[in-house]
Amino acid sequence: MILPEITTVVNDFSSISITHSTLLLWFEENSRDLPWRRTRNPYHILVSEIMLQQTQVDRVLPKYLAFLEQFPTIEDLAKAPTGDVIRAWAGLGYNRRAVNLQRAARTVLEEHSGVFPRDVAALRALPGIGPYTAGAVACFAFEQDVAFMDTNIRRVIQRLFVGPEEQGIAGEARLLQIAERAVPVGQGWVWNQAIMELGALICTASSPSCWRCPLHRECRAYNTRRVTDEQMFDGELTVKPQTRPRRVAERREAPFTGSNRFYRGRIVDALRNATANDGLSLDELGRRIKDEYDQSDSEWLLTLVNALAKDGLITFDGLAVRLPA
Ligand code: ADE
Numbered sequence: 001m002i003l004p005e006i007t008t009v010v011n012d013f014s015s016i017s018i019t020h021s022t023l024l025l026w027f028e029e030n031s032r033d034l035p036w037r038r039t040r041n042p043y044h045i046l047v048s049e050i051m052l053q054q055t056q057v058d059r060v061l062p063k064y065l066a067f068l069e070q071f072p073t074i075e076d077l078a079k080a081p082t083g084d085v086i087r088a089w090a091g092l093g094y095n096r097r098a099v100n101l102q103r104a105a106r107t108v109l110e111e112h113s114g115v116f117p118r119d120v121a122a123l124r125a126l127p128g129i130g131p132y133t134a135g136a137v138a139c140f141a142f143e144q145d146v147a148f149m150d151t152n153i154r155r156v157i158q159r160l161f162v163g164p165e166e167q168g169i170a171g172e173a174r175l176l177q178i179a180e181r182a183v184p185v186g187q188g189w190v191w192n193q194a195i196m197e198l199g200a201l202i203c204t205a206s207s208p209s210c211w212r213c214p215l216h217r218e219c220r221a222y223n224t225r226r227v228t229d230e231q232m233f234d235g236e237l238t239v240k241p242q243t244r245p246r247r248v249a250e251r252r253e254a255p256f257t258g259s260n261r262f263y264r265g266r267i268v269d270a271l272r273n274a275t276a277n278d279g280l281s282l283d284e285l286g287r288r289i290k291d292e293y294d295q296s297d298s299e300w301l302l303t304l305v306n307a308l309a310k311d312g313l314i315t316f317d318g319l320a321v322r323l324p325a
Contacts, residue, residue: 019160019218020184020191026214027194030201032057035064037193042116042141043074043105049136050101050128053150054094057200063092074114078105083323086313087272095268099312100128118142136192145188147179152199153192157182159203159221167224263289263304268313271323279320 031037034057036048047067051060067088071077077085082102089098104126108116116137117123123134135148149157149172155165157179162170170178184191202213216222256262266289274280286293286301293301305321308314315322 015218016182019182019215020187022214022218023194023198024184024187024190027190027197031193031197032201035061036140040141040143042137043077044068045137045141046104046116046129046133047101049133049140050097051092053097053133055092059092063089074105074108074116077102078109081325082312083277083325086268086323090269090272093265095265095313096311097128103127103312104129116141118144120144120146139188139192143189145183145185147176147183147188147192149176149179150196151205152196152203153179155205156195156199156203159208160215160219162220163224164221260304264308264313266290267304267308267321268323271314271321277322277325279315279322281320282316285321 036045039045048060048064051064051067055063070088071080071085080102082099085098085102086095089095092098107126108114112122117126118138120131120134120138123129123137124131126134129137132148132150135146136150138144138146139148154172154175157175158165158170161178161182162168162175182191198213198215202209210216210219210222213219213222267285270280270285270288280288282298282301282305283293285305286297290297290301305314305316309316312324315324
């Protein structure tokens, strides 16, 4: 597969500057008013980015506001009992994110005197913070002109600068290189927000709305497909709806109900709902999370409990299972 030379795409100054101005104008007129776009507080940005990683914007919105009301500053989060942070995470799923978020807050307090590090490398050194989150905080809190990848950004960069996915997906390093060159100087914040917004609202995974995309004239995927279709239909100016090749992981997705992740979630939910924090005995916990729980399940349950304890999500002293104090 031959990928287009990036120098011919992004270094084409006239074309990239049209892409910049068109997308930024579209963003100004069409973006959603989201609370994490109104702040540059790095702690608030970090909370939003961790929540948004595996959860939809609509579900995150009320949780984000409630979380910051309960833990308004990074000190409040660092000093809170971990169990309270896990309780505040109810409804978001992937509870490990809550524990990691608090670990990051504690590290900022203990190792950076409570002052958030600004550069990507120092942000990456915080526990639970990967390349995406480090880039997002550097950009959205500190307005640095950096590039980073999540699924939306990856898809938009691929289509805009490389071409349709079905003709070959560029590797991560290459996409990141393209994304870095595409950031307009001094406008990283709004550019990255706009790319994300385009991916969320227009350039979606399975049914992109190319007909109302502000960038279709500049878009490699759109233009490649248009040319192909014109050839196929002998001059007809239509663009077939894009069908996305499903990823292998999607096709073979294991059932969630009954999986270990499902029961891990149920254990944390059962402990959230247990009155006070006296905890539950292993057997009582088993009965609350699994229909027809019996003694033959106790070894399985103990394995799950030990794994959750290792991740810092619960404690188990041999008698009672609890959320961490
Ligand atoms: N997902 C992750 N970061 C986001 C942001 N800043 N705006 C909208 N969706 C996002």
